[in-house]
Amino acid sequence: MPHLLNLRALPLLICASVLTVGCSKPAPVAPPPQAMPVKVAPVSLTDVPSRDTYVATIKSRRTSTMQPQVDGNITRILVKSGDAVRAGQLLMQIDPLKQTAAVQSQQGTQAQKQAVYQYNQTEVERQRKLFEAGVTSRDAYDQAIQAFQNSKGDYEANAALTTTQQQQLAYYQIRAPFAGVIGDIPVHLGDYVSPTTVLTTVDENADLEAYIYLPTERASLVRPGLPIDILDASGEVLAHSSISFLSPQVDNGLQSILAKAEIPRTAQRLRNLQLVNARVTWNTASQPVVPVLAVVRVGGQPFVYVAVPSAHGGYSAHQVAVTVGETFGNNYPVLSGLKQGDKVILSSIQFLQEGAPVQPLS
Structure with missing residues (x-):
């Protein structure tokens, strides 16, 4: 008798299975991520100064x-x-x-x-x-x-x-x-x-000079007229000047060359025997530059994101390791890692990751 009941229920089970299979639908495919609008700027060549900073002493000529x-x-x-x-x-x-x-x-x-x-x-x-x-x-x-x-x-x-x-x-x-x-x-x-x-x-602050000791390794570049920027501890420019005197002798103890730069009378914030920083501009050269805000650092290594053509169309973000020099205005000179014409991403950098789709905006 139990066997008879099982046989009678079997058609019902088969029908239920057929209905279940017939009613199932394939899972929906997730849409591709939306491209993030980002501001980009092409890497361009700019005249970048080659500069070094040295400690200098302000001295009064009187x-x-x-x-x-x-x-x-x-x-x-x-x-x-x-x-x-x-x-x-x-x-x-x-x-x-x-x-x-x-x-x-x-x-x-x-x-x-x-x-x-x-x-x-x-x-x-x-x-x-x-x-x-x-x-x-x-x-x-x-x-x-x-x-x-x-x-x-x-x-x-x-x-x-x-x-x-x-x-x-x-x-x-x-x-x-x-x-x-x-x-x-x-x-x-x-x-x-x-x-x-x-x-x-008694010190007269009207006629001041900056005493700068330059390393002998720079002897071939040192000459009267080189631009000098006098800076405070925070890097603010206090005065602009140029080398007016160059010692013909090398300081034996310091192995350096004494250079003097006259301080304009308008630099009222400087005093006799004050220690400052003197930034010497040796020359200028054409180099690629990127804005400071475009550079991120990971473990001390600077990186930038570049908008590159994607295989599926459009653009994607590509992280590039770069070597940069000392800041020049609001830019970094790029020593390696980028070439002229690369589209560097300037905005929404904190939200980017490698391969993320982006929509470049000029």
């Missing part, structure tokens, strides 16, 4: 270290570090009491010698008249002349010494030799100073 010419204690300090001063301005005062006393003593001696000189001058005239009248002898008249000449010479020598002592008083006043900026002031009020003591410095 700088003075202020040291006294006399001994004494400082009684007045009229300036502070960083002050702008004019030529002849009084900076410091050294106690002049001893010198003032010396001048007064010398003036007293001069007055005495002047009185002797004036008396002998009168005596010569008196002796002349007496000699001419036959009252005195020739010898008395000659002695009067000799005494007058001696006193005259003594008075004039003393007057010159008095003038010198008075001029010495000026050494007790420290004045600026020219207009400039006051440097560090290591002395204090009341300090005893001597001619070996450094009081301060």
Whole structure:
């Protein structure tokens, strides 16, 4: 009986299988990925400068270290570090009491010698008249002349010494030799100073030069007139100049050549003895360039994406390893990896991968 039921159910199963097979449909085929619109630019040749950057020192062509010419204690300090001063301005005062006393003593001696000189001058005239009248002898008249000449010479020598002592008083006043900026002031009020003591410095920031030591390996390229850019630590250009002096000798210790570049007076941000970067442009050459934004780095290796014709039509993104030089404006000079005419992708780079379809936009 059970077998009979199975036989009766078999046609139903066969029909159900036929219906199931007849109703099934093939799986739909996924459409190809849509091409991503990207901005591209052909690689072109541009004149790219060959440049190197070196550490340079800014130096003033007019700088003075202020040291006294006399001994004494400082009684007045009229300036502070960083002050702008004019030529002849009084900076410091050294106690002049001893010198003032010396001048007064010398003036007293001069007055005495002047009185002797004036008396002998009168005596010569008196002796002349007496000699001419036959009252005195020739010898008395000659002695009067000799005494007058001696006193005259003594008075004039003393007057010159008095003038010198008075001029010495000026050494007790420290004045600026020219207009400039006051440097560090290591002395204090009341300090005893001597001619070996450094009081301060005065630097003129109007006439500055950059001292650049260039390696001897570049000797064949170094010449007066080479363009120089003075840069700060962040790479900002502070001044444009050119090599104005080139030393005929090589620095034995550094094995380098000293070059100087004059700094324009408009570069107000530079100061004496300031350390800066000097970028030297050796020459220019025609090279392919790519925008900085087109370059991505993977593990330190720079890459760009290039739009290349696809086998199925259209374009696809192709990652190319490149070697680039120092940035030039907003571009990288390409040393290897690209050729003129390659279409470099500039936009949506973060969404690209190798072989992705793209739609180039000019």
